Amino acid sequence: MMSKHEKYYTTKANFMLHGGDYNPDQWLDRPDILADDMELMKLSHTNTFSVGIFAWSALEPEEGVYAFEWLDDIFENIYKNGGRVILATPSGARPAWLSHKYPEVLRVNASRVKQLHGARHNHCFTSKVYREKTQSINTLLAERYGNHPALLMWHISNEYGGDCHCEQCQHAFRDWLKSKYNNDLKSLNDAWWGPFWSHTFNDWSQIESPSPIGESAVHGLNLDWRRFVTDQTISFFENEVVPLKEMTPNIPITTNFMADTFDLIPFQGLDYSKFAKHLDVISWDAYPAWHNDWESTADLAMKVGFINDLYRSLKQKPFLLMESTPSSVNWHEVNKAKRPGMHLLSSMQMIAHGSDSILYFQWRKSRGSSEKFHGAVVDHDNSTENRVFKEVAKVGQTLEKLSNIVGSNRSSDVAILYDWDSNWAINDAQGFGVKTKRYPQTLQQHYRTFWEKNIPVDVITKEQDFSEYKLLLVPMLYLVSEETISRLKTFVANGGTLVMTYISGIVNEHDLTYLGGWHKDLQEIFGIRPLETDTLYPSDNNYVTYRNQSYELKDYATVLENHSAIIEGHYKEDFYADTPAVTSHTYEQGNAYYIGARLDDQFHHDFYQELIKDLSIEPVHPVKHGKGVSVQARHDEKNDYLFLMNFTEERQPVTFEKSVRDMITGEKIKGDLILEKYEARIVAKSKMN
Template identity: 35%
Template structure:
């Protein structure tokens, strides 16, 4: 495969989606002049241009794309060149209406938006291969080409189709996965409710049923849909690798957006040459910068810890939420550089010039409707200079302090019907655990449940409902080897087919946690439980409680009231050289911080509690040196201690002893002495 450090960017990437086809050619010259002024190094191009590039079947018009690529090259701007397969032309759907996807309810979508695609459709696959081949043959040697951008945000907004073509494809997929119908019946537990099949030909997609459908059937259909998307990505990628060797191929992920949890990015991360991500702030009243940090950490983890690239975010407000506020002054730079701190090799936006027409005309852009005499434009130019000043960061790696287990397939299983409580939300628990670690100034890696965890002093496991036997062995080996493990309720319960593990809960995690759970007792709406612990300390939980039976674990906190009054609520199990904690209720933020604080002591982690809240401190290390990023999300100036002197790259000033970080700003110090992980911060 090509190297992930693409041949074309050569610098930290700064730019955005460029859609010159929306504008007369007289605007193009102005665009590239302003790109130079803003310090743009790369743009994403051609992502939605299929109808222009192939105006009728098999007839291609590349003249306009030739001109814009030449113009970009003449002005020192590289291209992330898209295959436009996310938006087939109207002529394609007129010839192949069956390529439009069908919902679970049997409704076929219409042409008129983006990504309305049945990914099993053979006509679509053939047409996508044809346009990809034509682009690769024409532009493989173009000097502006930095990398290929296949499709756009796979799984958004359509992740699956339930048509007859997909039904036939699904049967073939089941045959490849299980071999026989008997194996399918066994995996799905079809003896329940008399749902057994005599042949694979009898199996359809899990369409709308009068009550809860077979959960294993639904779970496998999610896997099938994800695999189908990935089949199409690989088909385009392999064409590009063959015809344009040496140029990386990517597609833009959306790793941490809860509305986009239909894709298993652990599997996708292995398929791309460079992991890229799109991230947009969800303005629902929560601290948006915490989700941003989480998205960046998760994307870096999908990349295996290697540098990745933020391929889209917004300069200011977006256009698709119920309410779309503008970003405050300085917030765009803060967002951008926070991504860089956590491993991104630059900051790209959607989009370069704000559209006058179409569904996203109110989505902000680098060059807004207000033009260059605007706050957004001035901040874009300033940010471009800041990104350029961070050249030494390129290729370095972010240093983590702890890990969190994350599994998209476990999420899929938890969202199916008839779970113990509709108030339990696996994503909410993941957010809560992450926010607690964030507020202790810890940088988090995410890990697949079967990954090697030995290098992390602390691993947290929020709501890992689906867990394989291998996961159980892995977590036991981690704790026995000296690690500190913290597991939340409703974890370890079922296997990959959504079948309950034999024996008492929590299934494959019984041994490492040193306990069993006789029953769950979810709480009523608005109901809380009190928990008492060491020194009479009192905590509060809600949503969930359990009847825990210690079998080697010690009770640290006890239910003071509620269904499980007098029973263990939080336990600690010494196993081998390590420790495994279990939290059997949904703790509120102060309570979760208290419990994790105790786990930090076991792990020997300095939680950096003396640092100001909402001031991030993140390290990147490598051949380019040791860089300390300080991101101040508050309205007050802050000072952070430095263990070694260095140069602040955004201002050019020397820093020694303490680093001043003005309100709402970012500072990046390249330390004079490259210490190991954990150095650079004052004690």
């Protein structure tokens, strides 16, 4: 197994990828535009282009009639230009002839209404016809371009998501359930708590996917449907890549993951922890709402860091930023442009957290339809003189000086556990507060202190190894199987430090509550037993006293019965006043902390600061700076690469205790420097010194 300090190359390239989605199929009647593109690519210092993502109708305008000549030219021209191609399979959007001739490929929504042709991702993942058609076109692409020297990697479809409720999918779901429950309906009825509302099934054919016109309150059914949708999406993906793996085994494969843009939380529709196992490289599409009016720039940057650390941690190696915007998007409620300097800063944050690319949607703005005002490298003016083009070129020039960083990784003593199953289950739970569960946001709240203190964090999933971390955080782990509980127990027993919070360990993997109270192993680990969870109105106030300080409590408070734990904090008010709110407990060689209430940021800062000190957890580099500056690092066997980023609107002083070398200017730095508004500096420190 490779050390985290060794190089992990995500593609054949030993340079930072810079470029993005290129749609020459929109401009086939404008050879002058296509000629301009080649020159503009050089001037913008871009080198890599994702091609063919929505080009099916241009590649196969009629069934069995193919037109590859234009793509041949694009490959050749990009290669002669010194660039590389990420070739996409076109399944994300079908040609109209396919939908018209084979209507079974169209999705049926949860209300059992068949969808019309249009938009994108409007296809059934189960459809045998669609699987055959996608595999056929992919085979032709692999045959024609698999050995082309410009081909860098495969981009499979685009932003997989959504579900289909057609009869084909119903049959597939029932088959999936038969496999999961060993063809035993009693096991399924037990897992779904069938007697509730007389929902016991006595034949597999009676089972339907969740629907607003049918069943939506059987939580075990809802959870299994979401798991099925992930598995069926992966099955469709695996069908797509069969010819690519057979004919181009050395070309890496990816597909672009997503995040919710408004809250900037992980995409909720698919379990990426499962999907990641089928990819050679993780890539994702990042569109933060910079300069919004509901949070500070630094607050948003923290959330971006969390998503980056999650997607990097899925494979514990560098990832790719597959899509971003150099300016604004076109689907936010307010589509605000990036302010001067923000594009370089936000790009460097991606590199700092493990990306080996800065790629955009889109290279050139579309002339018509829904994305004609979405940000792009090349605007409608076709000019190199506008601000956005110049900022893109500056990013490209910067990346050209960062080739040594390609393949380097990050290392961490701290991990936070993120779980898609648990998030689905708690959102489905008809209890607690409808608007205040906020599982991903709660994890980000716990992540904040470490981000502010420049302490790297791996955001891991329940299948990953816990043993290499000093500190493991599992906030709001509502759904937790006995297998995961056992692994947490082993982690603490072997000397790890575990932090758990309110609304954790409530249900098993079937979303069935643990009878007899909290699971006995959790009681053993933590030395307590949660008795009940009080859910507060927004107007309610309570406080917790911890280390002689008072911290505000909002939303949730767990009433605890103490068995053998040390009481670190007490509730101040209400019927549970003076009872335990925060506890610690030694279990074998390790320690377990339980935080019973949702507390403010100051509490997390003070609480985690003590653990950081006790566990000798160090920041990436001894750097002094003001609030809103982030210092992140990547490492290889020879160097530490430090990124100093000012996510504030003011100049910020930074002080180095040790000498470093600026990777862009080459100058040596020791002592004080000033980061301008939105400025990023990248420095290297040799491990040999």
